[in-house]
Amino acid sequence: MTSISITSDLLRGHTDTIILAHLIEGNSYGYELNKSVSLKTNGVYELKEATLYSAFRRLEEASLITSYWGNEETGARRRYYQITEAGKEQYKQNKKEWEEAKSLLDKLL
Amino acid sequence: MTSISITSDLLRGHTDTIILAHLIEGNSYGYELNKSVSLKTNGVYELKEATLYSAFRRLEEASLITSYWGNEETGARRRYYQITEAGKEQYKQNKKEWEEAKSLLDKLL
DNA sequence: CGATATACCTTGACAGACGAAGTATTATAT
DNA sequence: ATATAATACTTCGTCTGTCAAGGTATATCG
Numbered sequence: 001m002t003s004i005s006i007t008s009d010l011l012r013g014h015t016d017t018i019i020l021a022h023l024i025e026g027n028s029y030g031y032e033l034n035k036s037v038s039l040k041t042n043g044v045y046e047l048k049e050a051t052l053y054s055a056f057r058r059l060e061e062a063s064l065i066t067s068y069w070g071n072e073e074t075g076a077r078r079r080y081y082q083i084t085e086a087g088k089e090q091y092k093q094n095k096k097e098w099e100e101a102k103s104l105l106d107k108l109l
Numbered sequence: 110m111t112s113i114s115i116t117s118d119l120l121r122g123h124t125d126t127i128i129l130a131h132l133i134e135g136n137s138y139g140y141e142l143n144k145s146v147s148l149k150t151n152g153v154y155e156l157k158e159a160t161l162y163s164a165f166r167r168l169e170e171a172s173l174i175t176s177y178w179g180n181e182e183t184g185a186r187r188r189y190y191q192i193t194e195a196g197k198e199q200y201k202q203n204k205k206e207w208e209e210a211k212s213l214l215d216k217l218l
Numbered sequence: 219c220g221a222t223a224t225a226c227c228t229t230g231a232c233a234g235a236c237g238a239a240g241t242a243t244t245a246t247a248t
Numbered sequence: 249a250t251a252t253a254a255t256a257c258t259t260c261g262t263c264t265g266t267c268a269a270g271g272t273a274t275a276t277c278g
Contacts, residue, residue, distance in 0.1 A: 009233085009234075009266085010122045010123070010206060010207070010210040011210060011213070011214070012118050012121050012234090012266070013117075013118025013119045013265075014214060014218070015265080015266085017218055018218065029225080029226090030225070030226070031226080032225095037217060040217055041213050041216055041217065044209075044213065045213050048266070048267050048268085049225095049226080049227085049267090050227090050228085050229095050266070050268075050269090051265075051267065053226070054228095054266080054267095055266095058265090074274085074275070075224065075225080075274065075275060075276095076223095076224050076226075076273065077225070077226080077274085078224090078226085079225085094218075095218055098119070098214065098218055100153075101120060102211060102214075104120070104150050104153065105120070105123060105127075105207060107150060108123075108146060108149055109123070109126055109130050109204055109207055117234085117235055117264095118235085118265070120235095121234065121235065122234080138256080139256070140255065140256050141256095156235095158236085158256095158257080158258085159237075159238090159259085159260095160234080160236060162258065162259090163234080163235080163259095164234085164235095167234090183243085183244070184243065184245095184255065184256080185243050185254095185255050185256040185257075186243085186256070186257080187255090188256085188257070
């Protein structure tokens with residue numbers, strides 16, 4: 001077991017931003033989003049389902065995203081999510097904070 | 110107020126590593142460590158006391174640091190902390206994980 | 219038919235962060 | 249002299265994001 005396992009706490013607080021970043025590229029649904037995360041990180045990282053769906057709820061509650069049921073004629077039903085204007089603003093802000101946090105930690109570690 | 114306030118969750122999980130990193134430079138105590146953090150980040154960041162001291166307890170519990178009371182003849186008493194060999198190993202590991210997390214987030218955000 | 223992949227949801231527990239409050243000593247300003 | 253600030257540590261209770269574990273339902277493939 002040589003691979004590094006990223007503990008949850010290191011990415012804690014970034015879940016929302018990861019989701020917003022994905023939705024900026026276009027509407028999507030949970031399962032697809034997670035596959036995308038896995039793909040982008042070469043299978044290293046993936047959101048836990050409970051984490052993902054509770055984040056969706058939190059974001060919708062905060063009006064940063066909206067959701068609607070897709071009308072699939074085949075396969076399991078999907079709930080699609082769309083980022084709002086407020087969500088885009090929040091994403092920009094979060095991204096800035098990430099850059100700031102990165103800079104801080106590079107100084108401290 | 111133009112500065113960005115780094116929310117706790119962005120640095121969550123890094124507290125231990127910040128402390129270990131500081132102790133690698135030499136034995137220290139809570140108050141000094143926090144002043145050092147503040148200095149290194151130009152006053153942008155500082156650990157909350159409750160966070161700091163509970164982290165100390167956690168690290169000592171895990172044998173990553175040891176502590177002893179300083180024999181100050183003047184001023185408030187200080188509890189000094191020293192990093193152990195295991196602590197140094199842990200620091201290296203945490204640092205690696207930070208680099209990995211950074212790389213992941215730069216891909217995802 | 220059973221297994222696997224797709225797709226979503228809920229509940230309960232845990233751990234780290236932190237606000238708030240307290241204890242003590244020394245230095246500094248009024 | 250005395251109030252205030254700075255140094256220095258501690259404990260308690262609460263909050264929040266994460267996640268393990270369980271569940272539901274449909275379609276496909278061997």
